[in-house]
Amino acid sequence: MAGVDLGPLLLTLRLAAITTLLLLLLGTPLAWWLAHTRSRWKAPIEALTALPLVLPPTVIGFYLLVLLNPTAPLGAWWVQLTGQTLTFSFSGLVVASLIYSLPFTVQPLQAAFEIVGRRPLEAAATLRASPLDAFFSVASPLALRGYVTAAVLSFAHTIGEFGVVLMVGGNIPGRTQLISIQIYEQVETLRYEQAHVLSAGLMLFSFAVLLVVYTVNRRVPRPAG
Numbered sequence: 001m002a003g004v005d006l007g008p009l010l011l012t013l014r015l016a017a018i019t020t021l022l023l024l025l026l027g028t029p030l031a032w033w034l035a036h037t038r039s040r041w042k043a044p045i046e047a048l049t050a051l052p053l054v055l056p057p058t059v060i061g062f063y064l065l066v067l068l069n070p071t072a073p074l075g076a077w078w079v080q081l082t083g084q085t086l087t088f089s090f091s092g093l094v095v096a097s098l099i100y101s102l103p104f105t106v107q108p109l110q111a112a113f114e115i116v117g118r119r120p121l122e123a124a125a126t127l128r129a130s131p132l133d134a135f136f137s138v139a140s141p142l143a144l145r146g147y148v149t150a151a152v153l154s155f156a157h158t159i160g161e162f163g164v165v166l167m168v169g170g171n172i173p174g175r176t177q178l179i180s181i182q183i184y185e186q187v188e189t190l191r192y193e194q195a196h197v198l199s200a201g202l203m204l205f206s207f208a209v210l211l212v213v214y215t216v217n218r219r220v221p222r223p224a225g
Contacts, residue, residue, distance in 0.1 A: 007174060008182040009198075015090070015178065016158040019097040023154050024103040024147070026098070026157040031109035036118065036216075050103045057100065057163030064096050064168050088170045091179075096168040097158045105152040112146020113139065117120045160202065 034046060052060060066085040068075045077084045086092040116139050124134035140147070162180040169176030171185065179198060186195035 001042050005173075005182070008177045008179045011090075011174075011177065012179045015093055015097060016155045017102060019103075019158045020096055020155045022094070022098060022150055023101060024151060027102065027105035027109055027150065032107045032113050034110045035104070035113035045193060049106050052100045053103050057161070058167060060100060061096065061164040061167030064092075064099065064164065068092055068095065068168065085204060087168060088172060088176060090169070093165050093169045093176055096162060096164045100161060100164045101154045101157045104157045107151045108146045108149040109143065110146075110152065112143035112149075115146075129201075143215050151215055152213050153208055156175045161203070 012047065013022060013054070030045075030049070034049075052105075054080060064071065065087060068078075069083050070076055070079050070087070075086050078084070078091070082091075120138045120142060121134045124138045125131075128151050131139065160180060161178070162184070165176070165178055166181055166184075167180070169178075171177050177185075179202065183195050183198045186192070
């Protein structure tokens with residue numbers, strides 16, 4: 001690793017950890033609602049949630065750049081609140097990552113909640129458990145496979161982001177330069193040895209992530225139907 005700046009790696013890991021934690025908090029109620037609702041809005045919201053899977057990252061990055069810039073309402077509000085811009089900042093990277101990695105959290109959780117169904121909650125209700133207590137003590141443990149998959153995939157997907165974070169955050173060393181952008185910069189400047197080291201590390205990490213997901217999903221028992 002001689003000659004390789006580890007700053008972008010540490011920044012990337014920090015971004016992935018924050019994004020994953022926030023996505024689990026925000027994605028859980030959305031996934032629960034999608035798993036159980038009969039609303040006519042279910043299909044449109046599912047489609048909206050899944051958009052990052054099919055849209056080019058540059059398209060998402062462009063519209064986020066428009067939405068988050070200081071002249072837009074959201075961007076201007078953030079400047080008034082914090083004195084900093086969302087564009088070309090770490091906070092902006094978090095916002096972009098939340099949107100871009102959203103389906104990798106919501107879809108596994110939704111599938112897990114659909115498998116759990118309502119019967120365990122109804123049984124908990126007969127024991128006078130509140131809906132919130134039943135969710136945390138019954139539904140969440142039964143959906144463990146979904147939580148593990150959602151957390152690991154969201155973390156890994158955030159680490160591999162490029163187009164979205166480049167457009168929203170740019171390439172500012174120490175502030176917004178992530179490892180994927182660092183690899184691009186190494187290749188662009190013909191420093192292939194460093195690019196090989198970083199790329200091989202990401203490949204090994206990606207393999208380890210998939211191995212964890214498949215191993216855990218084989219070992220964690222499915223909820224009884």
